[in-house]
Every structure is written in structure tokens, then in C-alpha cells.
Amino acid sequence: MPSDQYGSTAIVLFNRDLRVHDHPALAAACERAERVVPLFVLDPAVPAGQRTGFLLECLADLRASLRERGGELFVRHGDTVRETMRLAAELGTETVYASADVSSFARRREERLAAERIEFLCFPGVTVVPPDELRPSGGGDHYRVFTPYWREWTRRNRRWQLAPPRKIRTPPGLDAGPLPAGRPHPGMPGGESQARDRAARWLRQGLSGYADGHDDLAGDRTSRLSPYLRFGCLSPLELACRAGHSVDFVRQLCWRDFHHQVTYAFPRINRENYRHPERRWRHDQEALQAWQAGMTGLPIVDAGMRQLLAEGWMHNRARLIVAAYLIRHLGVDWRDGAWHFWRHLLDGDVANNFGNWQWVAGTGNDTRPNRGFNPLRQARRYDPAGDYVRRYVPELAGLPAAHVHEPWRLPNPPAGYPARLDGTD
Incomplete structure (x- = not known):
């Protein structure tokens, strides 16, 4: 040496x-x-x-x-x-x-x-609790169900938060190397400074209304801190401690940890079903491309997909709706949707992106793998006035709330577009 x-x-x-x-x-x-x-x-x-x-x-x-x-x-x-x-x-x-x-x-x-x-x-440092630290008392190397993990996660003593170093001494004369100039992302600049400012502002102004408003599509009352957590611009431990009085928000940070400990135990989560045998999927490129472009003819789905393309981000409730539509109604392989999200989301990471897609598909950690999910009911419940749809689907800007969520005719509808949207929430 x-x-x-x-x-x-x-x-x-x-x-x-x-x-x-x-x-x-x-x-x-x-x-x-x-x-x-x-x-x-x-x-x-x-x-x-x-x-x-x-x-x-x-x-x-x-x-x-x-x-x-x-x-x-x-x-x-x-x-x-x-x-x-x-x-x-x-x-x-x-x-x-x-x-x-x-x-x-x-x-x-x-x-x-x-x-x-x-x-x-x-x-x-990537999670609040290290992914290999919590083990079920009944055996096994990780928790497969969220609720018992949440109970143990909330009881666990956490490490101390660490202040930034006051002084960093580097070797003299070492070439720092070039850093390419990047094109700023509109509306969501990167970096720890931006992350800490955004977090402080949201904890002060938005956290108190999170429990009631985080599913409000048009209100957009989520923190939008997920890209900063994905790149580690924010410490998830620090955020959990500062938001500790909001159980609903801290629970979301626990979900993030949960998916990381599942991925630690099952690193093939982005390629293979976590559980349940492989099902027969429809490989319909026309339907998939219409979904990717926000041109399915179902307004709430198209709004979510166009938000993704425009902003590199999508409201969490919209993510559930568009994923369930692709999987449950069009029968397209969850991996096709997950990889599209991965390519476009600023917050796209392996654990959360693929873990959540498998949850929706019923191949992951959902204890109700055949859960019904009706996109029209979801739209009317979480975007009752239709403002979210109008924001991202300008073709429908003039429609009243009573009609804005109704499926609309496309010049060339995808072959997999269903005639009826049945099911329950």
C-alpha cells in the first residue's frame, strides 16, 4: 500500500x-x-x-x-x-x-x-432508521407489512443529529475537477440551501394543514420535499424530528424507510414481483404511449401524466390514480409504468418508486392485493371542482365541475381504453 x-x-x-x-x-x-x-x-x-x-x-x-x-x-x-x-x-x-x-x-x-x-x-444517513436495524420479533430479516413496522419504528431510539463540520481541511494542490453547468429546473431548484429554505418555510406554514390537505389535488398542499430527500439535500432524520408533532407527515417518512428496508432485503424490487406469481400482462404499446403522453381520454389520468412531463413531479394522490389506471384498467405491466416514472420524476429512487408501484399492482407489500381503485370516484373526491384537471388539461378549461371529469373522445383512442370504469375505492 x-x-x-x-x-x-x-x-x-x-x-x-x-x-x-x-x-x-x-x-x-x-x-x-x-x-x-x-x-x-x-x-x-x-x-x-x-x-x-x-x-x-x-x-x-x-x-x-x-x-x-x-x-x-x-x-x-x-x-x-x-x-x-x-x-x-x-x-x-x-x-x-x-x-x-x-x-x-x-x-x-x-x-x-x-x-x-x-x-x-x-x-x-439515507433514512431515518437504518434499513437493516429493525427485525420482526417472530423472525425474518425485514418487515413485510407496514403497520407493525410503523409501531416499532416509532419506538426506536434514534441516533443524534450531527452539526455540519466547522472546518474541512483538504490536501493542497489537488485538482478539484470541472463541474458541468446544469439547466435549472423550473420551480424547483436543487441543492441543500434551497432544500433547507423550503423545508423551514413549509414546516412553518404548511405542516399544520397537512393532515387535512395532503390529498387535495388542486390545493397542492404537500411539502414537495421528496426530490431533496431523494438526493440527500435534507436529512430525513432531521426532518422527522422537526415535524414530529405531525403524525400524518412523519408517517410518510416512515413509509419511505419501510420501502428502503424492503429493498435492502429484496434488491430485485425494480425487476421482479416482491411476492405473488407473475400474471399475464397486456403488452399494448399504443395504450402505454397514450398513458405516457397524457392522452388516454380520462381527464384525471391525463392531468397527472401531463404534470409529470411538465414538472418532473406529480401529486401523490395523482400517482396512485394513474398507476392504478394503467395496471388495473389497462392491464399493462407495472414495470412499464414504474420505469416511465423513474425516467421523469425528480424524486425517482429505486426503493420508493418501485416499492409503491408494486403496492398498487398487488405484487408488493399491500395486504389487500386485489384492492379496487376507481379513477372517476377518486377524481370527484379529491378534485371536486375540477381545478387540477383544468390546470394540466387546457382542452377542458371551459367545462363546468359537473362534466370536467367525464371521459372525453380522442381522435384515435388507444385499443385498451375501457368502455366502463367500474370498481370501488
Whole structure:
């Protein structure tokens, strides 16, 4: 092994934890090492797609925060493990710190780093409670049902929140590396600074009305903090503690943890049914493309899908409606819908995106796998005046509330469009 030419130097590998507040890996490195090298690798094997601009803003903000503390964000391009090891060899360092993650890709990356001739240390921080920490008392490596997980999650003692490092010392003369300029995402700029401002404002002004308003499609009274949690611009632990008096909101953070512990135990969640045998799906490209474009002829579905294309985000109630329509009414494979969401959502991550799609499909953690879900009833209940539909489907802007949710005629309706929409909520 090469000697450490800079004294005690540690690399902190950032992946999905782009912040300085409550960052256990960064805090530990700053405490133990004389010099710290914060590193992010732009890896072509991890295409950001529609999230690229948001990601680059997050990285620019992280670089600014590290510089305020005397540090730097070192950026490299290529395979994450190879670039990390190349930098370790250049520095003569033998220790790499990182936040543990749950997807199969992240786990393989961790295994590759652990197999190298370095000390590789993983820390919590992506979830409130580490995904391998809670085990059912009756046996098993993870909870398959949410409610008992929620009970245990609420009783669990949590780690201390960590302040950001006051001072970060980096090796002299090391090239920081270029950070490409990103195109800002309209309405939702990336970065920890933006995340903390948005969170503080929403906790002050929006949290009290969350229980009554989070399903109001037109009111749009959710926090919209999910993209910042996805990129780790916010500590989920800090957010859970600050919102602790709102059981309804904290429960959503617990759902996020729940899906992460399921994915940790079943990393094939984005490819295979979590449970129940494979069913026969309709492979109807015309129907799928109409759904993707927001041209199904069902206003509430089209509104949700057009919001996704326009904003890279979709109201959570709309996500349930459009997913249930694709799966339950058109009979299209849940994976086709999940991958479309994955490509377009700013908050798209493996655990929550694919876990929720499997829940809707009845192949995941829903204890009622054959649950009925009527999109027309959902529309009339959660968008009673039709304002959400009119906002995203301008063709229907002039219709009164009594008619705005009725299916409308398309020039070329998809072959799978059903004549009737029956079912229950």
C-alpha cells in the first residue's frame, strides 16, 4: 500500500447524500482524519436523465457549502469505484467513508469498494432508521407489512443529529475537477440551501394543514420535499424530528424507510414481483404511449401524466390514480409504468418508486392485493371542482365541475381504453 503523503487523509464518497448538515460519514471523516477529500463521481452507468439539471445544481450548492468551511468538492468522471481508487492512490490514502444505500447497483458498488485494498466504512444517513436495524420479533430479516413496522419504528431510539463540520481541511494542490453547468429546473431548484429554505418555510406554514390537505389535488398542499430527500439535500432524520408533532407527515417518512428496508432485503424490487406469481400482462404499446403522453381520454389520468412531463413531479394522490389506471384498467405491466416514472420524476429512487408501484399492482407489500381503485370516484373526491384537471388539461378549461371529469373522445383512442370504469375505492 502507498504511504499517505499528506498525513492522515480520508476520502468521503458522496452519492445520494448531497449535504453537509447531519452527514455521519462526513462528520466521522472530519473528526478522525487530518485532511478530508469530499468526492463525487459523475458515473455514466448512473444516468440522471431528467434529473441531470437538478443534480448539477445540488453539486454546485454542495461545493459552495464545502468551500465556506475551507473545503472543496472534488469531481471526477467515470466509473465510481475506479475513480475513487485512482484518487486514493494519488493521495496515498487508505480510508474511504460513504453513506450506505439499498439498491442493487449501490450494494454492488459498496461490495466492489470493500473488496479493494482500502478501509471502506459505511455510515447511516439515507433514512431515518437504518434499513437493516429493525427485525420482526417472530423472525425474518425485514418487515413485510407496514403497520407493525410503523409501531416499532416509532419506538426506536434514534441516533443524534450531527452539526455540519466547522472546518474541512483538504490536501493542497489537488485538482478539484470541472463541474458541468446544469439547466435549472423550473420551480424547483436543487441543492441543500434551497432544500433547507423550503423545508423551514413549509414546516412553518404548511405542516399544520397537512393532515387535512395532503390529498387535495388542486390545493397542492404537500411539502414537495421528496426530490431533496431523494438526493440527500435534507436529512430525513432531521426532518422527522422537526415535524414530529405531525403524525400524518412523519408517517410518510416512515413509509419511505419501510420501502428502503424492503429493498435492502429484496434488491430485485425494480425487476421482479416482491411476492405473488407473475400474471399475464397486456403488452399494448399504443395504450402505454397514450398513458405516457397524457392522452388516454380520462381527464384525471391525463392531468397527472401531463404534470409529470411538465414538472418532473406529480401529486401523490395523482400517482396512485394513474398507476392504478394503467395496471388495473389497462392491464399493462407495472414495470412499464414504474420505469416511465423513474425516467421523469425528480424524486425517482429505486426503493420508493418501485416499492409503491408494486403496492398498487398487488405484487408488493399491500395486504389487500386485489384492492379496487376507481379513477372517476377518486377524481370527484379529491378534485371536486375540477381545478387540477383544468390546470394540466387546457382542452377542458371551459367545462363546468359537473362534466370536467367525464371521459372525453380522442381522435384515435388507444385499443385498451375501457368502455366502463367500474370498481370501488
